[in-house]
Amino acid sequence: MTFHRHGLTFFSYDKRKAVSAFVLAATVLAGPADVKAADETGETLGFLVTQFAVAIHYGDFDSDCPDGLTPTTDEAYLLTQSPAERARLLLPENAREFEQKWKTDFTTGPNGEDICRNPRSFLDDPRHPLHKLVQSKVSYGMNLDGDSTGEASAFTCKHENFTGVNGEDGVDNQMYRIMGCAKSWRGDGPKFGGSMAVKYNSYMKDGLHNFLIELKGVNDRRNDPDVEVGIYSTENNQMLSASGDHIPNQSFTVTKNPRWHNIVHGAIVDGVLTTDMLEELNLDWFSALNGPFGAANEYAFRRARLRVELLADGTLKGILGGYLPIETTSAQARNGGKGVATNGNRDCASEYKSMAVYADGYPDPVTGQCTHISMANDVVAIPAFVIHGDDEPTKTASAKQ
Incomplete structure (x- = not known):
């Protein structure tokens, strides 16, 4: 499979192995990845996600965490x-x-x-209490349940809402509420973030998993009411610079696994892309830690939305919000075992107990206890070429306004 741009011919992944050095040089020189869509109705923009970790809002510390940090x-x-x-x-x-x-x-x-x-x-061990909670009212995130009261519904448990950083009502982000005052998640501040953000973002540099975003039919990068958005996993690893930085305009092939294909409608308003809601958004997820439970996992978001700004330098920056199973959010600690609590100094019992108590999505039909927790992940993405294989399967999107 080949595609063309600015007089250059780019090959599918297998053929590129023989000419990888040429392709890397050509793509870096060619500029942003903006090949035309096949139907010529607009641009197709491809991106590689370089940051994908829990979004922590750094307000005044005494307002965010008046009770101090959660004990290690x-x-x-x-x-x-x-x-x-x-x-x-x-x-x-x-x-x-x-x-x-x-x-x-x-x-x-x-x-x-x-x-x-x-x-x-x-869960019943009093030596491991609940996390200290964020007390301030502002958070990154989205109104995931369509309600600003925090009352229980058919798919939510009663919870407190935040106000968004831009003044939005009804923001759901219980993950930030319980992790925003934990040392490993909050860290020393916004410049470096917590050790958990560093760890999760390093997984992508190390090639354990990588994600792609593709925008099709973009006629105006500032305002366009009708854009097709694809969010995919890829098995390809990225090349890094000599200093270990991400390199833009590399080529990546979309995974053949249709479960990790997510396609949804979006709209661009004043340079900000917001997608419709996806009932399910699944992506490959792999931890570097070993153990009897294995290292493979999956992001299985429910009621997910992507909101990113198209920046002047060709990158994307924003958040992905949704509900994630608490068993998924605790998987990294399970894979690591006791070393996470000792070497990493994270009280896994308190962490899990807090998620179980403050989970606000998808109650168990028998117990009534919610099984998912609302959250928002930081999203930063750089230009990339997204390649679709000739035999690529399709997955029908489950999207709602």
């Missing part, structure tokens, strides 16, 4: 001890004892359960 695993253990015992354990000569207690005893259930592989065994 070692801090949580110390809080279960008397002041005198805490002081004793923190003496240098007692370092080995302290490490044994918080890294082994505190992270193991009564029957030998691993705090991260089986966090449900700790």
Whole structure:
């Protein structure tokens, strides 16, 4: 399969292996990936997603987290001890004892359960309390349930709403509510973000999974009421610069797995693309951590929307909002096992318990407990060439206004 642009011929993935150096040089020189759509009704713009992690809004810290940060695993253990015992354990000569207690005893259930592989065994354990919550009223995200009251509905549990950063009412983002005051998620501030954002974004650089965005039929990059938006996984790995940075205008083939093809209508208003709602949006997801549960997983968003700005430098920047199963959000910790709680210093039991309590989407028909949590992921994407194979299967989009 070939396609043409500015007098250059680009080959399908298999043929490009023989001429990869030429293609990389040619695509970088050619400029933004804006090949014409086959029907000539507008541009087709391709992008590689380079950032995809939980969006943390950094307001005034005392307003966001007036109760302080959620304790790390070692801090949580110390809080279960008397002041005198805490002081004793923190003496240098007692370092080995302290490490044994918080890294082994505190992270193991009564029957030998691993705090991260089986966090449900700790739901009633008072040593692992709920996370400290974000108390401010502003968050990234979207109104996912179409309601601004926070009342329960057929597919939601009662919850508090946020106001969006641009003043939108009814923003649903319970993930930020429970993770926005956790050290590993909040980090030291917006410049570097938390260690979890660094980790999740590094997965894409390392080639564990990569995502593509494609806009078809774009007649005006500032205002266009009718754009087809594709969000795909790709098995291709990206090339990085010598300094480890992303390189624009590389070519990527859309996965052959139709489950990871997501196509939906969108509209551009004042340079901001917003899609209709997708009942389901599925993408490949792979963790670098090993374990008996395996490293493969999947983003299985419900009621998802993408909202990104088309920037002057050819990139996209915005968010993807939706409901994600709490079992998916805790998968990275399960794959890592107890090391996430000890080396990573994340109290997996408190993390999972908080998600279970504050989950606000898709209640279990028997228990009434919600199984999904509302969230928003940062999305940054750079220009890329999106290639569709000749035998590519199709998936019917399930989209609503």
